[in-house]
Amino acid sequence: xxxxxxxxxxxxxxxxxxxxxxxxxxxxxxxxxxxxxxxxxxxxxxxxxxxxxxxxxxxxxxxxxxxxxxxxxxxxxxxxxxxxxxxxxxxxxxxxxxxxxxxxxxxxxxxxxxxxxxxxxxxxxxxxxxxxxxxxxxxxxxxxxxxxxxxxxxxxxxxxxxxxxxxxxxxxxxxxxxxxxxxxxx
Numbered sequence: 001x002x003x004x005x006x007x008x009x010x011x012x013x014x015x016x017x018x019x020x021x022x023x024x025x026x027x028x029x030x031x032x033x034x035x036x037x038x039x040x041x042x043x044x045x046x047x048x049x050x051x052x053x054x055x056x057x058x059x060x061x062x063x064x065x066x067x068x069x070x071x072x073x074x075x076x077x078x079x080x081x082x083x084x085x086x087x088x089x090x091x092x093x094x095x096x097x098x099x100x101x102x103x104x105x106x107x108x109x110x111x112x113x114x115x116x117x118x119x120x121x122x123x124x125x126x127x128x129x130x131x132x133x134x135x136x137x138x139x140x141x142x143x144x145x146x147x148x149x150x151x152x153x154x155x156x157x158x159x160x161x162x163x164x165x166x167x168x169x170x171x172x173x174x175x176x177x178x179x180x181x182x183x184x185x186x
Contacts, residue, residue, distance in 0.1 A: 081119050086110060088171070089124035091164050097132050097139050102164045104138045107131070 090105050099105070108131050114123045132139050 078119070082115065084171070085115070085119050085121055086113060088168070089113075089121035090128065091168055093124045093128035095162065095164055097128055099139055099164070101138075102162075102167065104135075107135070107138075 087105075090108060091102075094102070094105055108127060112123075112127050112130070113121050116122050
């Protein structure tokens with residue numbers, strides 16, 4: 001359609017409208033596709049955030065589990081070290097006091113023992129002294145007299161290692177590293 005404007009020029013309105021309409025329709029389709037792409041992108045970002053939060057919770061849970069396990073192991077090691085220090089200190093004191101049997105050590109009240117910051121027993125001598133006073137019959141040299149009706153001759157206690165001394169040596173041997181023959185040890 002051709003129209004004349006105020007100056008008398010012919011203007012083709014229909015062609016302009018068709019061209020503009022086609023451009024507007026193309027722009028509309030592009031905007032609609034951009035809106036779809038934006039919604040998809042928002043959904044992906046939301047999903048990634050949710051996955052990251054889930055992974056963070058899982059990692060934190062694993063860390064807390066590992067942390068709790070480590071605390072249990074540390075507590076067990078501390079208890080083991082305390083028990084070893086207790087046995088060692090009481091064994092040494094029992095040898096000094098000439099205990100008759102190593103099994104008597106289990107009769108000592110361990111709640112009276114005190115420990116320093118490194119886990120070493122600080123008052124084993126006092127606890128043993130108290131135990132000796134309360135149970136004097138458990139200490140001293142064992143009788144080397146054969147029991148009645150026995151033809152065995154007694155062994156000399158001075159030359160034999162006591163059970164307690166052997167146990168101490170075994171404990172210390174376990175703590176020393178073992179190397180194959182020919183390896184330098186120093």
